[in-house]
Amino acid sequence: MPKRSRRFHSRKSGVYYTPEEIAEYITRKSIDAWINGQNQRDSEMLTSVRVLDPAVGDGVFLLVAAEYLLQKRCELNQAEDTGHLRASILSTNLFGVDLRKDAVRECRMKLVEWAQRTSQELPPSALKEIVERQIRKGNSLVGSTNSNKERGNALDGSTNKHGSSHSAMKRSSFKPFSWCEEFPDVFSNQKPGFDIIVGNPPFGNLLTSSEKEYIESTYDVALFGGREGTWNIAAQFLARASSLLKLDGEIAFVVPNSIMRTKQFSKTRAFLAGRLGVWMIIDEGSPFQDVTLEMVSVFCSPNKPGDSGIIVMSRRPGIPTKNVAPRKTFQDGGIAVLYHDDLFKKIVPKGTTGQISATRGRDIPSEYVRVNKSDGFSVPYASSGRSIRRYGFDRKYFKYANDSYLETQNLQKTKDSRFLLATKNKAYPRCVLKPKGMIHGGGVVSIVIHNRKMDSRVLGVILNSRMIRYLCVRYLTNYSKLTTCLNTGIIEEIPIIYPDIPEPYVSLFESLQELYRIDSPTLETQRKIESLDRIADALVYELYLVEGKSLVEKIDERFKHIDNQRNPIRTANDIISEEISKCMKQVLSNSVVLQIENSPRMDA
Structure with a gap:
């Protein structure tokens, strides 16, 4: 377990203090990248380098920078670690801003402690004066940088397009942080x-x-x-950093990994890949203890050529540790596929994205819902994602909604329609066909089909397959385990390959849905379900990965001789023939299929 700073997180302020291991890697890597980009490497270079943390917190990044710059300056100048050298680093190299008074106070205190670690050459009052000058309280996002990268001067009292002057905003809402006044040595050259x-x-x-x-x-x-933009404060810090950076500078931030995959961050991804010149991303997994958030570290060099691939490294256990992702996947605004490989490159052109989307259901107020069915509360209500299973429902999680309430809220059409439902908070689809007479809530999404020629039952087999699970887990959610919602752009990005022979998919879906409906299946029935599931998976693997249509053609021929009204178990008996089993095994023994089946997150 990496060391963590003393105050760890605050949900209210959106602040989560960084594990020291991550802060150390990010800061050292950024300093090294900056040094390697300098034409002349001498003592003057390190004396004048300026390192900023615009949301400094308790100072973990600046403390790492201080120690690393001390090490580099001692090596380059063959100098000794002295109190004066440490004070010099504090006064010329390190800068921090935070909106919270307690964070500023703690950061200053830790920097003074660092400066006094090996020597008491300077009195505490002198060090205190330095850190008070270098670590400032203020709002990093608001206030003039006096930079021509920003449209005008925020403090000039001019009127913006909303009709309110910035000076009025200054008086009524917040105090702008003037970077030129707070750090004159940085902005007056x-x-x-x-x-x-x-x-x-x-x-x-x-x-x-x-x-x-x-x-x-x-x-x-x-x-x-728009739908591709966001007011998430992390994205605005990236934008702000670009206006504070020198042309040959380096940016490295820890940000939520949802920036890599959700629709609202499309503009942010394009900005990262384009103007910011992101060159490396580290998938940090879940670095924050007791917090349901996953993070990535992004390293950016705006002045470097922007046509090369992006290095991807992973700290997730059991996940490939190094990869190179094409920059184009970021620039197009789609999902940034961190674990991009030749298989993904092969599959995507074969399918079509944007064929389906996911829409979250509506939550019904508790006064119009009952746990048990009763007079006036008779409409089955699948409010929780736990109520949705592959090809079936788990009715112990059902509630029952008030009939008259549905009519007043225009939910009658939803109740009277049949469409695919899926669990919302999942990295991959888990689908069932909703019958008429049922409604769904906020923990469930409806699958909207945008191509009228596509049958929902065919798509149900495809979406429930292990092939699509792999696509979603590895490529579309980047192995994320937390806060993955199907209605945030994942479903739209699934490359749908619709079969030329759809009938076997329809029959398999109907048979599986009937079998999964059985509450207490016998051992024989359970075996039939598993066999049909394997056949369905093999069909989709063949569709996406295998040249030819041997399996689907054999199943289609078999179904033509079966009465579709027969018992699903008898149907399963007729389908699971020696010929079809042999063909299915050939598909499942394909080298790529075996690679997928043995991949992380496919065993659960």
Whole structure:
């Protein structure tokens, strides 16, 4: 377990303090990248480098930077570790800003302690004066940088497009942080800005309306707006960092991994791959204890060529540790596929994305719902994702909704329709066909089919398959385990390959749905279900990976001689023939199929 800073997280403020192991790697890597990018490497270079953490917290990133710069300066100058050298690093190399007074106080205290670790050459009062100058309280996102990268001066009192002046906003809403006044040595020279910007900015929808108005009217990059934009504060910190950075600088942030995959961060991904020049991403997994969040570390060099692949490294146990992802997957605004490989490159052109989407159900107020069915509360209500299983329902999680309430809320059409449902909070689809007379809630999504020629039962077999599970788990959610919602863009990105011979899929879906409906299946019935499931998986594997249609043709021929109205168990007996079993085994023994079956997260 990596060391963690003393105050770990605050959900209210969106602040989660960084494990020291991650902060150390990010900061050292960024400093090394900056050094390697300098034409002249000498003592003056390290003396003048400026490192900023714009959401400094308790100072873990700056403490790493201080120690690493001390090491580098001692090596380069063959100097001794002295109190004066440490004070020099504090006064010239390190800068921090935070909105919270207690964070600023703690960061200053830790930096003073660091400066006094080996020597008492300077009195505490002198060190205190230095850190008070270098670590400032303020709102990093609001206030002029005096940079031509920003549209105008935020403090000039001009009126923005909403009709309110910035000076009025200053008086009524917040105090802008003037970077030029707070850090004059950084912004009053020929090359203004910071060389290295690192940190773990807060995240979540935390911005006030005034802050949003300021950002909208002054930032030169709009990561907000529309379904592909976001007001998540982490994205705005990326935008802000770009305006504070020197042309040859480095940015490295820890951000939520949802930035890599959800629709609302499409503009952010394009910004990362384009203007920010992201060159490496580390999948950190779940670094925060007792927090349901997964993170990535992004390393950016805006001045480097932007046509190369992006290095991807993983800290997830059992996951491939190094990969190279094409920059184009980011620039197009689609899901950033961190674990991109030749198989994904092969599958995507064969299918079509955007054929389906997922829409979250509506939550019904508790006063109109009962746990047990009764007079006036008779409509089955699948409110929880746990009520949805592959090809079936788990009715112990059902509730019952008020009949008259549905009519007043325009839910009658939903009740009277048949369509695919899936669990919302899942990395991959788990589908069942909703019958008429039922409604679903917020923990469940309906699968909307945009191509009228596609049969929902055919798509049900495809979406319930292990092939699609693998596509979603590895490529579309980047092995994420937490906060994966199918209605955030995952479903739309599934490349659908619709079969030329759909009838076997329809028959298999109907048979499986009937069999999964049995509450207490016998051992024989359970075996039939498993056999049909394997056949369905083999069909989809053949569809996506295998040249030829041997299996689907054999099953189609078999179904033509079966009465579709027969008992599903007898149907299963007729389908599971020696010929079909042999063909199925050939598909399942395909080398790529075996690779998929033995991949992480496929065994559960």
